[in-house]
Amino acid sequence: MGYRDKSVLKRWKDGFIFAGKGIRLAFREERHMRFHVFFGLAAVLLGVVCGIALWQWTVLLLAIAGMLVLEMVNSALERLVNLVSPEWNKTAGDVKDIAAGAVLIYAVFAVIIGVMIFMPFLWEWLS
Template identity: 45%
Template sequence: MIMDLKDNKRIYTYSETFKFALEGIRVSILKEKNIRFHLLFSVIVIVLAIIFNLTQTEWLFILIAIAGMIVVEMINTAIERVVDLVTDQYHPLAGQAKDIAAGAVLIYAIFSVIIGMIIFIPKILMFL
């Protein structure tokens, strides 16, 4: 008789799951250059936001764009890793899964840039 996976699955404490999440963030930063790229640009955008004294609403849009971009990139990375774990041979569905995840990152990146342009271009033009 096959044992149900639920029967031998360990229940983790909130503290343990928080540590797992922090480890996921740490690994993402250390091993994924795209995450580091997004973090670098996030710092630049935050510095500009401070310099241009953004409104609360503008800050909200900027922070949503930044956090969303990093989250989408991390999800993309997780999908790529799972696909690589499942198969080491090329399969059209594996390629599609990776391409779709990368496409989601691209769409979010484009809209994040648009949000940044809407917020910062008028401020830069007034500064000039």
């Protein structure tokens, strides 16, 4: 039975199963992914402890989700490059470097967002 012959419900279910497989794979095999999940959970815990406002949760969750999504896209690109260009190739290297640069830019802004949200709470505790 071809993919198109499956019922809509089965295609939906399979889609979730494949996506779940991808998430588990990224978590198991990508060191940076585990790093981002750890700091994301730490930020959520800090948000609970500090009792941050709804709008702050919105910004924080967007920052965390964006970081995880970007890291997964970067990992997928790395694998694709390794598949199509296992030998040294300037363009292949450029693709990896640009994707890594995108992750770095997002990570820097995510840290800035974290500091902007939590700094006032930490400041209050310390003073």
